[in-house]
Amino acid sequence: MHPTIEWKDGQVVMIDQRRLPLEEIYLELHDEDRVAEAIETMVIRGAPAIGIAAAYGFALGVIRLKPGADIAAEVDRIQARLWETRPTARNLFWALERMRRVFETGRGLPLARLQERLLAEAMAIDREDEDICRRIGAHGAVLIPDGATVLTHCNAGGLATAGYGTAIGVIRAAWEAGKKIRVLADETRPFLQGARLTAWELGRLGVPYQVITDNAAGWLIHTGEVQIAVVGADRIARNGDAANKIGTYSVAVLCHENDIPFTVAAPISTFDFSLAHGGLIPIEERPAAEVREINGRLIVPQDAAVRNPAFDVTPARYITAIITERGVARPPYESSLAPWRD
């Protein structure tokens, strides 16, 4: 039930999220370069899951070092390789910085001890994530009215985390608390995380859902079908501006215009307190092929130009609440988030 990522027999094993929901294929990754490629090509995606993958990749890289290697230089190389995989999700850098601190603290230890410590840290990041998500779920479930239809965008579920989910963690906790809810899942072009991954997860959980095209969300909000929106985040600035999957900004504006609460669920590791506002968050442009093709078949004219911004930033003024493992923050976020600054 936790297929996202695990450490097994000295390898990182993850389900190939590009093939879901029609095929459940597990990949075994033997070195940090394969882990980096898996992050780049979205075998694994979702901010917390990217962080966990990077942590395992870091440990794996050091574990593969031979006695006599220039450890400091190799660690720099391993970290840099993983660091450059994707630019937006804060959790990637948070996890790598955490691994780096373990390395720095353990400098001078025998390589075998260092390897043990780094693997233990990656496993801790993995294990803690599920606990964090369960706490996010518990805090957030309170906000979901019994009988509600909940809108979500992209996949902030078990597949985007160690296994429980952030936004879907909230939905799941409300469902497990006995609330009769249902979910509208935006299909989330171009990668179709909603149609493929959120639908697959909700089906396994037994939560009733319907998949809708992204452009139907606004209309269904407007006609009164939606009582609350819950999404994840890839990076949150200290004023509450939140980067998340492209289309999140639109959902937030449409909720705002129709007086529907729009909430963001994310661990503290997603916050970037060094950024004053969301305009400073780097937005990844992904390969054109993701828009041009679906299932490998062209959907535009051969010579068509496309754009593929993978994320957007929702200004804090559209966000009703930010749900974290430490509780629920409300506007103004500059002050409500401040206590969680480490």
Next chain:
Amino acid sequence: MHPTIEWKDGQVVMIDQRRLPLEEIYLELHDEDRVAEAIETMVIRGAPAIGIAAAYGFALGVIRLKPGADIAAEVDRIQARLWETRPTARNLFWALERMRRVFETGRGLPLARLQERLLAEAMAIDREDEDICRRIGAHGAVLIPDGATVLTHCNAGGLATAGYGTAIGVIRAAWEAGKKIRVLADETRPFLQGARLTAWELGRLGVPYQVITDNAAGWLIHTGEVQIAVVGADRIARNGDAANKIGTYSVAVLCHENDIPFTVAAPISTFDFSLAHGGLIPIEERPAAEVREINGRLIVPQDAAVRNPAFDVTPARYITAIITERGVARPPYESSLAPWRD
């Protein structure tokens, strides 16, 4: 250059819009039932084009009648068959009512004379549409700033009309007037009219464009890339509320929130003055397979439920201007549209 629909050798010929842009296949339709099926299955789509197809279908049905047939009963049957194909576009009913009037006026004429008159009327509807679109284009081009990036949703182009387009007619007229513009085309799930049809048309016209996912439109509006949005319409109530392809409502709200003009281009035949407001416009739900599959391949879990509302209604308060062949209407529409009521 006008492949949408034509009358040729006693048949209705149309390009199969389901196969574009990768294949250009023309279908020859021999009776009104085939024309009705072509409308239902979206071989041809777009409100004005549906009207033209229905008019030709009506004429074709009567042309196929044998001497001695119960003409009045047959005409009722032909009209009913075409009437029930799709519920939202006003132009369908407008065209059938216009054909019906020709039939009523010609009652008692020999069948051959009646057939001639009906075919002449359908051809007039076809021919007039292009003239109307050119006038819409001329009125609308003035609103497009030189150097603008224009956002459009779905396809309101030559393929949705007799050949020039409404929203794309406006873009085209601005381009032909020498304005340096470019277009962002929403791909428009589920049927991908933007990715497939608008891109194909703009490519043929030489107008620079980029295809974007529907959920990227809001973000690109917000970041200042878009100077104006132009869309078509399927039915407009007398207060200016406008039904159009699902997702149009969202584009309108996102333009409104970001102070970008949102305009609708449509012929007078799209107006339904009998309706006080857009809440009275019937919204078609299309088959689930359109959302569940792309190019015949499932994109959701096997047992996934989906929703597929094909249209939405944009409240008049979000519409900056409605561009018609008679000029540009501005709010309040109840009064600005009134002179065009026939």
